[in-house]
Amino acid sequence: MTEANRILLGVNIDHVATLRQARGTRYPDPVKAALDAEEAGADGITVHLREDRRHIQERDVRLLKEVLQTRMNFEMGVTDFMLDFAESIRPEHVCLVPETRQELTTEGGLEVAGQEARIRAAVERLSKLGCEVSLFIDADEKQIEAARRVGAPAIELHTGRYADAHTPAEAARELARIRDGVACGLAHGLIVNAGHGLHYHNVEPVAAIAGVHELNIGHAIVAHALFVGFKGAVAEMKQLILAAAGRG
Ligand SMILES: CC(=O)[C@@H](O)[C@H](O)COP(=O)(O)O
Numbered sequence: 001m002t003e004a005n006r007i008l009l010g011v012n013i014d015h016v017a018t019l020r021q022a023r024g025t026r027y028p029d030p031v032k033a034a035l036d037a038e039e040a041g042a043d044g045i046t047v048h049l050r051e052d053r054r055h056i057q058e059r060d061v062r063l064l065k066e067v068l069q070t071r072m073n074f075e076m077g078v079t080d081f082m083l084d085f086a087e088s089i090r091p092e093h094v095c096l097v098p099e100t101r102q103e104l105t106t107e108g109g110l111e112v113a114g115q116e117a118r119i120r121a122a123v124e125r126l127s128k129l130g131c132e133v134s135l136f137i138d139a140d141e142k143q144i145e146a147a148r149r150v151g152a153p154a155i156e157l158h159t160g161r162y163a164d165a166h167t168p169a170e171a172a173r174e175l176a177r178i179r180d181g182v183a184c185g186l187a188h189g190l191i192v193n194a195g196h197g198l199h200y201h202n203v204e205p206v207a208a209i210a211g212v213h214e215l216n217i218g219h220a221i222v223a224h225a226l227f228v229g230f231k232g233a234v235a236e237m238k239q240l241i242l243a244a245a246g247r248g
């Protein structure tokens with residue numbers, strides 16, 4: 001595998017915490033899931049501290065920062081509280097995401113073009129702490145150009161519309177949009193990651209796009225882990241994306 005088709009897997013462990021929060025128990029522990037994921041080949045661990053705390057809690061983030069062997073990708077909304085919290089944690093990576101309380105999951109990309117001053121201030125503040133900042137955006141040229149203008153070194157393209165496509169033709173259109181977004185991001189000198197809604201049956205075409213640096217995948221891995229265990233689920237996904245990237 002050459003550097004050009006190397007691809008990283010960030011494992012999102014939010015939904016281990018979803019199961020714990022459903023009963024207010026101490027288990028299952030997302031910290032244990034993170035350590036298992038690392039042993040199975042995860043290149044990083046992603047967590048999203050939602051404003052409504054439906055899954056990951058502040059304590060999880062603090063503990064993870066202490067014990068991770070790889071690196072944390074901390075997803076957060078652009079709020080004063082989250083910026084202060086990130087400052088206290090200093091994650092290696094921070095991904096700025098849009099967030100609304102009622103949504104079932106992250107519905108669209110961050111609007112960067114319409115609020116450049118606010119996003120630039122957040123990027124600057126986090127970058128000064130040593131965090132590599134990425135912006136979770138739709139594969140839209142306008143947003144990608146805005147991401148570059150506000151000084152983010154990386155973007156994560158939202159793959160949710162591809163994952164939710166109802167027909168093969170729709171999936172093909174969304175995949176082409178992601179492919180164009182990757183090319184556009186690379187042309188602007190950005191690190192290009194992708195994620196959301198990716199699973200064992202739809203991930204390969206995305207992993208095969210040349211230039212994608214990292215895929216962040218959570219829900220599908222946590223779900224598969226129920227049947228094969230966490231390490232097995234991570235290893236299977238890693239194998240799948242490496243093989244696809246090798247073909248890409
Ligand atoms: C921003 C993003 O794509 C992930 O955080 C993902 O949304 C997992 O968290 P939720 O399922 O709570 O949206």
Ligand SMILES: NCC(=O)COP(=O)(O)O
Binds near residue numbers: 195
């Ligand atoms: N940023 C996307 C992510 O972390 C994982 O999303 P999902 O696989 O849980 O949909």
